[in-house]
Amino acid sequence: MTATALTAIDLAGLRRRLTETVSGDVRFDAQAKGMYATDASNFRQVPIAVVIPRTLDDVVAVHVACRDVGAPLLPRGCGTSLSGETVNRAVVIDVSRHLTAIGEVDVAARTVTVEPGAINEQVNRATGPHGLIFGPDPSTHSRCTIGGNVGNNSCGIHSLQSQLYGPGPRTSDNVAALDVVTADGARFEVGVGEEEQLDAIVAAGGRKGEIYAALRQLRDRHADAIRAGYPSVERLPRRVSGYNLDELLPERGFNVARALVGTEGTCATVLRATLLLTPAMLHRTLVVVEYDDLADACTHIAEIVAFGPIGLEGLDRRLIENQTIQRSNLAALRELPERPKGDAWLLVQFGDETADGCAERVERFRAWLGDNGYADDRIALFGSDEDGGHSSDIWRIREGGLGSTAFPPDGRDHWPGWEDSAVPPERLGEYIPRLQALYARHGLRGAMYGHFGQGCIHSRIDFDLRSAAGVRRYRAFLEDAAELVASFGGSLSGEHGDGQQRAELLDRQYGPELLEAMREFKRIWDPEGRMNPGKVVDPRRLDDDLRLGPGSNPARPPVRFDYPDDGGDFAHAALRCVGVGECRVPDPATVMCPSFQATGDEQHSTRGRARLLYEMLDGRVIDDGWRSAEVFDALDLCLACKGCTSDCPVHVDMPTLKAEFLHHHYRRRRRPRHAYAFGFVDQAARLASLAPALVNAATRTEPLAGAAKRAAGVDPQRSIPRFARVPLRRWFRRRGGGRNPGGPRVVLWPDTFNDYFHADVGVACVEALEAGGWHVVMPTGHVCCGRPLYDYGLLDAVERYLRRTLAVLREEVRAGTPVVGIEPSCLAVFAEELPKLLPHDDDAARLRDCAVHFDEFVERERLPLPRLRGRALLWGHCHHKATGGMVPSLAALRRMGLEASEIRGGCCGLAGSWGFEDGKHDISLRCGEQALLPAVRDADPDTLIVADGFSCKTQIEQAGTGRRALHLGELIARGRRAGMP
Template sequence: MAKTSKRHSRDVPAKTDPAIPGAPRARQTIEVGRLERALRKAVEGEVRFDPGSLALYANDASNFRQVPIGVVIPRTLDDVVATHRVCHRFGAPILNRGGGTSLSGETVNEAVVIDHSKYLTRIGRIDARRRLVTCETGVINEELNRHTGRHDLVFGPDPSSHSRCVIGGNIGNNSCGIHSVQSQLYGPGPRTSDNVHALEIVTYDGARFWVGVDEEKDLDHIIAKGGRKGEIYAALRDLRDRYADAIRAGFPSETQLPRRVSGYNLDELLPERGFNVARALVGTEGTCATALQAVLMLTPALLQRTLVVVEYDDLAEAGTDVMEMIERFKPIGLEALDDELIRDQQLQNMNVSDIKELPKLGGGAWLLVQFGADTAEESAATAHAFIDWLTSERGYERDRIVMAKSEQEGGTSEHLWAIRESGLGSTAFPPDGKDHWPGWEDSAVPPEKVGDYVRDLRKVMEKHGITGAMYGHFGQGCIHCRLSFDLRHADGLATYRAFLEEAADLVVAYGGSVSGEHGDGQQRAELLEKQYGPELLQAMREFKAIWDPGWKMNPGKVVDAYRLDENLKLGPDYNPPRPATKFAYAEDGGDFAHAALRCVGVGKCRVPRAVDTMCPSYQVTREEKHSTRGRARLLFEMLRGEVITDGWQSEEVADALDLCLACKGCTSDCPVNVDMPTYKAEFLHHHYKSPRRRRPRYAYAFGFIDQGARIASRMPEITNFVTHTPGLARIAKLVAGIDRRRPLPSFAPMTLQEWFRRRGGTGNPHGRPVVLFPDTFNNHLHTDVGVACVEAIEAAGWRVVMPEGHVCCGRPLYDYGFLDEAERYLHTVLDTLREHVRAGTPVVGMEPSCLAVFKDELGKLLPHDDDAARLTRNAYHFAEFFDAFDIEPPKLDGTALLWGHCHQRATGGMDADQRLLERMGLEVDNLKGGCCGLAGSWGFESGKYRISMDCGEQALLPAVREADPDTLVVADGFSCKTQIEDAGTGRRALHLAQVMALARQKQQGQVPDPPAP
């Protein structure tokens, strides 16, 4: 259970008179201790007032930071209602939060935060005939569509964060998404509000009821029935009647401006609209009431999709024909990218192979036009007709057009969409050396004006010296851009404000909206009067007061909001300490504080399915602190020193990092390359500098496993007897801090180095030399793998060089913060290999995690060592070596299930392994996502066994069990192979070199050993 807060009271802002525009905020004292105790008594779920939880929820994906009063993670909808009633009793503000990916500051506040995303994920009945589905608001957008997709229906709004954002966030922000064109043409409309049929809500004072759409005809009955709902409906009708003419004049229609999500949807209350209270609440960002459940309207899925990419000279030109494209061909997606976005991704090695698929004849922008249908033939036919129109009627050059098939048809269209979905992450810290931030990332204009608007917006940017890539939903006139705002200096903040005010004037002049998808929050709420004028802003103020007369629901957001330049995460007083570090942090200018700031909050690490590698422990626990984002936020707060006050000695940070598997998934999967394994090693290095702290026993047992293995290999039979005799093994595990349920590996009767020495060295003395690195695992434990690697390389005509004496990369040392020792190990490696790396001799690794040290940690610990750079340059994973030197492998028929070690995925990927197996003649299933769960020594540690197994069950272990008995299971990593065997799958995984040995045996007419035990 989380630690109880030691604070007895806290002052929070409180608006003294919500009826008066711009009324000042006084300070209200909240009795925090009593509030916490009352919540714990009333709520079945989790109540957290500890510093770690406050730090985790003080940030979202925006420029703003506000420390909450406490956090509630409800298990049931009744918990949410109970939280409101307790907070109402104490006068505590409330903030509802889902995925926490908001860019406008609406999901941070000095309030009790309610996180719906962990437990409130139930999906109810689907009414396929009426195209309706009911769900709780913590359901992830993509999970809902996976569920409804069985009926060939989807919930139309799908932001680029669809794999982790939740329906409650869609409702709060009035989200749209990449396929909002599809939702507009084939469904109810582009915005979430257009797709909401009913909401179950709870008001601040705890009243719980349903609100719907088309309730004009029932108004008298609802009001006459009385109660809190009747009272609210009567006040809403009165508000509507008083402001009806102003609303009609000030709210453009959806056909004029599809992406208006700014302010409150007062137009939904008009009689001609039907008095749609549910839709009026959508987009209020939790400032009026809390949504518990939603009845959502669905759209035909049109899952057979074809993508056409069209190149243009510049982004403004790309807007020329979008309206005619939509009217003639009805695409389901119409997105734009500019060349700066592509350049940023290329320089950061993001989506490298995908970008090569774009037509590139020197243009500066691309349109991604996607067509969907129920059949692939129909989708492709529309795409061909579109291309014919472009070339014949519009005069486009055919070389500037690419048609990509869907992934189901063996195409790359989904990969090309990845370029667009990577927009936010790739533009955050581009190689120009300037940090880029949100703020004007969301403006929208009528689609027919988008080209002219882009030209004029760039002029405003140039005037203020601001740069940034542009991309977005051109089919609906919405522009995304992350800009080079200076948020650290007074003059930079003055420019920030001046730009936003001028940009707001520009978008209003175009008849547009300051927010086109992400909501107003605090970021653009101050600008709403420019868009709506004082009368409609007063109407919105009164709308909020009807629902929330005490101004306690997410106060200071949307209406009478905080200024756009206060509560900043940075600001002119931002000056965290810059502690001396062991790693170089070259990508952050050597600044660990910038590394801790690197997370932009988009939450890709919070995807609950094992699609990517990161974050295995989050995939199991669904806990924010076990995501890359959560850990990064805690490190940021640790340096800031306001909530987490004990720096490197922080137990909150240590606790969050304890379940980090150091899998390196974030280093390649995270859109801004947050490097949590490095941060973890750095933290532990400093954490255990204190003489009061001693590392756990397993840190020594596994951190220095190479030393233990040296001793054990002198008497392997005795060692194996001790570690495999039940009573003795139990004692050995207890002493070493190993979980009692984890079997211990056996030591080989002979080390690989000894075998190599006894055979007289290489079997191919005249071949080109290659160094085979004798890692601890394959030297002492899996000698058979090492032998297979030697023989595979020699069979290819190369001369194997095996280093003599004890040499170790020190891989396990990083996991426990032994960085001084790790540096010494690396110097020993360089001393041993210096002659070879200076000669440019390839160095091949058998164990992916050990070779990854040479590709990753080596350069970070020894950034100015030329021999270290030479080793990194000449280091190859086993399959990479065969691929890089175009070595022909032996042939073998059959099928293979390929599983990549997490460290190899992060430092080279698995493409070379797949190509090599396919060149052998095998049909390969390259299994992706998740981690084996053992993660080197992590899964051996006491108390980690269950979660280790649960991590493996996300992807690897079920796939191995389901594989055909004749299918080869291929995994080079020692931990991956060990987990497969320990989990009782009944299978033995083979190293790629062992697969090649099987192939040679078959070619020579020998009967190979079966792959299973």
């Protein structure tokens, strides 16, 4: 649809119709437009509006409203597409938030019917207990939607399982029926195998009969060309490009539903999908085989497939090196078989309904490997999680491919564009060297990995998309690559679709007659061309609408942090989000992103926030810079939990971006009162410590307590934590300082929370260190790392605090004295924020290197621990997980004799002072309910709850669990008091 046509749309009428007929959210605002202007591709197109329907009737109503004013439409799921098919100058319909229903599993028919927003992995969790799964599982399976799978004709890591043991490799092969709505608002169901009913359907008339009649005529005219131009799925399992016109052939059964799969929202919108299911084969073993290079790894693909694996993936050396340098999946990487000359690996997974059956398949394959000269040092086996193994850890190497190759250590950004071409599997060994030579000819680089068992190669490439010459090279390479894959009888896309990225090149694969047939197919469904225009057929150019491009020049205002991973460039730090949506995983087993998990709203995901920050710098949609209300609103529910710094595949650092934004947003303006009350909590606590008993009485007696909370901006449902009767440093001075004067020195950092509130924790930690022979020292004057100040962007004050800290600790850190942190969030400041705020201060670097979490120090130095009996449930502070992890804590608990397990995922929801802020109590608890609070409530009364974070312990106490959590130091002290050795 042209720009002229867009300007002719009655936007006021469209807004009125949508508002009157849709029960979900209807948004024409800059924030929504900014968030939905991009997906995971290279393209940017600002939508007309965004609708988040609550019901299927809402979706139909949107189509009717757009029909009445001639507005284009774009249905969208999770928005992780890499080809630009989920961005357009259209009314975007986001089905992912509410339209997530999963129906009952029909075990006999092996089917399940789901709404388009149902998440791929959640569908499999629903079908798994019946021994069935939906075969296609892209690497984004934890958050991508079935509607997106249908739109792209997705495949995935285990589509080989569906190919060998189920209906077929692609989503189209695994669809039995679709409930659809067309651009003009007509709703009906389309199915498969309808050749015998075709006359009756046409005779019944209506929009469906009209479409079916036209499709039959199309099929009959072009049948011979379709048969000649469409290779069978057996020959080319990953043919995803173009429309599935072959599904209309009489010998195929006139499968209209399957013909619609892969049309990328250009023909109709899916309201429900009935899916065919595959045997789950949950007893699995992963065999990893090391090879000299990728071509060598392809030598026996056909023979390996004959053994019946459920997955067959390939990895190259560059991918492994990237993850090693980025410190991703390190434990799993160390377990890969590796010789000095090995540059490639195959991941061959076998599955069965029984463990013995799986073992038998693996043994036959291993014997074959041995017969073909593969020694044991080139092979490693990993059992499934169900069988006590950890093959899922190895799969994370493969699933992390996109993130680890986006911004690799070579400093050159890598982008999609030719990331999923496919050839017949037996020709993969010929194709890869030719493709690598093409990279070299164009001066390009990129890691290669992918679905080798089905001939599909993934690769992000270091295209220069910022200069005119770079964009010309980008286009020239893609044109040559299209010619190359076509010469192999392959497909431009083997998984991600055409969108705008490859649609312009489809003539290389199909030729003019089939392209015209595809245009006719679209016109039959969408005569006015309003469904996702400019994608797949009659496409916009692949070098138009680039998010970057030669004209890109986002603002680069002066900033306070260093952004070392982005060359000091705040714009690049925001651009770092590649859109794969891992922050949208609605799984309590993950930390990132707690506010999205609680709300389901895109603006409260790391991705949504990063996009808005970049749009703020771009200035075309969000044009008020640091003063932006749209960005502020999105960041307001960011807990600064640091989950994104470790869980995000490209390590978007939203807490730092938030602090930077707030610093500039409030420049020369007053902040809300809670920013000062909580940001300078160290000063308030310092005053309260002069008369803690009086302050505690006042904060628990009305009306004084209510007045204090109102003055500080504390939510009325919260209780102000009690102040310690004797602060930690005062206790330390009164006892005469540390023991063991001849022992090695260690600084115990007296953070505000364990100094003025939980002083008993600090006392316990001092005694634990001294029991190991260490001489504990502690700053005598008031010090604070300034952690709460970051959350409100008070960065000038933070710098003052940190410079004082460095002055106090200078002699110690220059001597290499360990600085032990009791409170994880404060230790994390030394590890992360300090060097980014003072990047050229050598003492800051020294403090970073000296700083260590208490539990890490306990295990590193093997401090003596008492013996305890029973069970312990460990909860890790988010900042602790992001700056070291919980392995030392678990090790210490187990060394004490406890049966210890970790509560995985989520955030406590308090996040420092965030959950104390007025109006945030309820959402704070919703975050906590994702993982922590249910686990604590469900724990046996005799089970110890262990949590080192002050906010975590406070949330547990104030959320009605009836439990009190212990710091590891307190637990050690309890054991000693009990007299246990």
